[in-house]
């Protein structure tokens with residue numbers, strides 16, 4: 001079974017959590033895309049839900065499938081968000097933002113009664129940080145912000161290169177919110193909470209990809225079947 005089949009299995013299990021009338025947050029990325037596809041088929045078959053997307057890409061996908069879409073302004077409280085992750089640790093702390101959607105993903109997750117992560121089990125790590133940590137920053141003052149981020153990272157006991165993310169064509173990546181991303185290559189993050197707090201107070205940092213205390217559960221698909229972390233029901 002390839003990684004994409006595993007992602008689809010995790011998405012299919014998450015679909016079982018959806019009940020008629022639910023207000024759903026729809027994640028971003030290749031795993032969340034499977035969930036949206038499967039949800040679209042259910043909606044076509046008569047399921048009634050209302051959804052909020054975490055990115056323009058997911059919004060376009062959901063609309064193309066005929067899924068009823070709303071916004072957090074119209075629907076500020078959600079029942080369930082299903083989203084992927086770049087890393088998950090056993091305490092359900094996450095790194096997200098590999099697809100540059102971390103800001104809206106975190107806002108939507110925070111507005112949800114439950115966030116459930118779906119992923120292949122290769123995303124499960126004992127310590128976060130092998131995946132570079134995305135840090136979303138405003139374009140104004142980028143170099144000053146980069147230096148302040150480096151100091152915050154150091155103060156939190158971590159270290160590593162901060163790389164401005166570019167698109168495949170070489171242009172600087174611009175997020176859905178009009179910001180840039182610094183990818184922090186930190187290796188093992190010993191104290192994720194401390195790092196999150198340090199980054200939260202850097203002027204110019206809009207958001208970072210450490211999701212702590214947001215995920216209620218995770219569905220991780222592997223060759224041996226599904227691994228469930230936390231509570232998913």
Ligand SMILES: O=C[C@H](O)[C@H](O)[C@H](O)COP(=O)(O)O
Nearest residue numbers: 029030031084097098099101
């Ligand atoms: O910004 C993107 C998101 O955080 C994604 O959910 C994350 O990168 C995982 O994506 P994928 O399912 O494609 O591995």
